[in-house]
Amino acid sequence: MNVADQVMAVNNDLPIRTALPVHSGKVRSVYWLTEDDSRRLIEEKSYPVAVNTPLAVMVISDRISAFDCIWHGEGGMQGVPGKGASLNAISNYWFEQFKHQGLAQSHILDIPHPLVWIVQKARPVMVEAIARQYITGSMWRAYQQGEREFCGIQLPEGLKQNQPLPELLITPSTKGVLEGIPGVPEADDVNVSQSDLLKHYQAFGFRNAQDVAWYERLLKEGFATISQLLASHDQIFVDTKFEFGYVTDINGDEQLIYMDEVGTPDSSRIWDGAAYRRGEIIENSKEGFRQMLLNHFPDPDILLNKNRMTERFALARDNALPADAMMALSNTYRHIAQTITGQKIELSSHPKQEIIDCLRDNYQLIV
Template identity: 70%
Template sequence: MSLADKVLAVNNDLPIRTDKPVHSGKVRSVYWLTEADSRRLIEEKGYDVAADAPLAIMVISDRISAFECIWHGEGGMRGVPGKGAALNAISNHWFKSFRENGLADSHILDIPHPFIWIVQKARPVMIEAICRQYITGSMWRAYSKGERNFCGIELPEGLTKDQKLPELLITPSTKGILEGIPGVPAVDDVNITRANISDNYEAFNFKSVDDITYYEKLLKEGFNVISDALADVGQMFVDTKFEFGYVTDSEGQEKLIYMDEVGTPDSSRIWDTAEFDQGNVVENSKEGFRQQLLNHFSEPDILLNKNRMDERLALAEHNALPTSVLMSISETYLNIAEKITGEKIVLSDNPKAEIVEILRNDYNLID
């Protein structure tokens, strides 16, 4: 079996029983279960959700996205070996830590296989909740051009690239295109201020103004739980993105939860502490892949300039990356997952067959 065969690249063609279209994102595909199957599983498995809560099977893939494109490699490699299992293992670990630290639940109800989650439908808060401990990335690019107000936060003079910030900062952006909010452009992923959110909390799907304070608490406390644990394994938690939503539990109580993924190399920057102390930034996250792409292509502006999206998509489609690039990303993801979880990630020879067997035998979800 070739290495390419071990990569789960296509994850929207599984024979999972559903009466709705399969929703495919850049990395995950979501299969909404029928109402009958959702009710049956809630009863059989004793999930702490409302009896009529819609459930879904969320299947991760090994695809790698960057600069809003999906990339592939030589020899039919349509993804990164081990990436999907590593991402899920890391998220599972942090969600468990959050519960143990009394923070909040997640959308995940069950983990039948390293590649899949059974999740409950949540009403998402329309915010990419970003937390920053160091000045780098888009914040540094803005600062280096003279901007001192970032998401409504006044930054002091004299900061240098990759420096630790005076305090942990929340710098939110929009999730999706939101229409009719004063002062907020109707484009995806635009920076917003806390005042934008509190003045228009319902437009962002918050139930109350108080829940804005609660989301900030969950964001900061979640960040600190991860940061402290990473410090114990010689890593720095630089910045990250969380997402939140509302669900209803089995007693009819609506509650704010963590959703999507948390603290992964896809959603965060993670740096090696020993290297940083020597003056070097060594990325243990997808940021390293982004830098490789910028160095690999002769015209990096195509990757950075949103006005050149057609060229960027063509670049991703028509250029197979060297196998060595994808394998270095695989090593990064597997190594950081094993550091975080303390367990080795075992690559499956045939993840699709395993998923189908488990969902057929243990969950009766395969026709």
């Protein structure tokens, strides 16, 4: 079988009965169900939510994004085989761990297929919750240029690239453009301090000031859970991004939950422990793919310079990456998923048809 056929490249054209236009992001597409279908599934499947909760089918793809572009490979490979199933499996595993530890629920109610979640509607907190255990990446580049304060936290002098930080650092940034918040620039992905969050908690979407501390605890304890388990496999959890939101539970109370994805190779850096002790960095995350792109093209500034976005989009559109690079990334995703979950990620021969069959036969959602 052609490997390209095993890739779930387009995920926004499924014949799912919906109430709203499909929302398609870089990797996931969201199908908001009709009110009737939401109510029916809540009752039929005994989902633990209020009967009027809006539901959605969330379908992940195998597309690979980096530097704000979608990349493709030779032989018609429009994504990375097994990537979507790996991301879902890893997130599912961590969400279950968090739930068992009594931290918080997630937005996921059901997993009909390895590429599909049924989720409840959540009101997102407008902060990307970023936690860092090592100084690397953008933080290291800023530190090299003399910055010592990050999100209101002062770092000491003399740190070296890729070394552990004195403590786990929480460095949140804005999710989207937030307007009218004193001291916070109106731009996406702007660093904010805990003081900013506490002063303007409503503008960031928090219910009250106490929930700012609760989100930090959920982030720190969730990070510790992932870090400890990865360490048992000699993997280092370097840094990650969590996202949070609010849902209304079956009793009508608002609850802060984990949402999006957690602890995956897309949202985190994961290093090989043995290599790190030898003084090497071996990435078991998408960061390795980014480095490959920087080395693959003769002018890496196109990928790093936001003033050259037109050239960057053309670079991604016009260049099919080597098939072995795409398959190496596939192996990275599937290996780390199996390491975390203990389950092998199988490649589907016809992923889209499998999803359609499942949602028709078991959920009556196909038109």
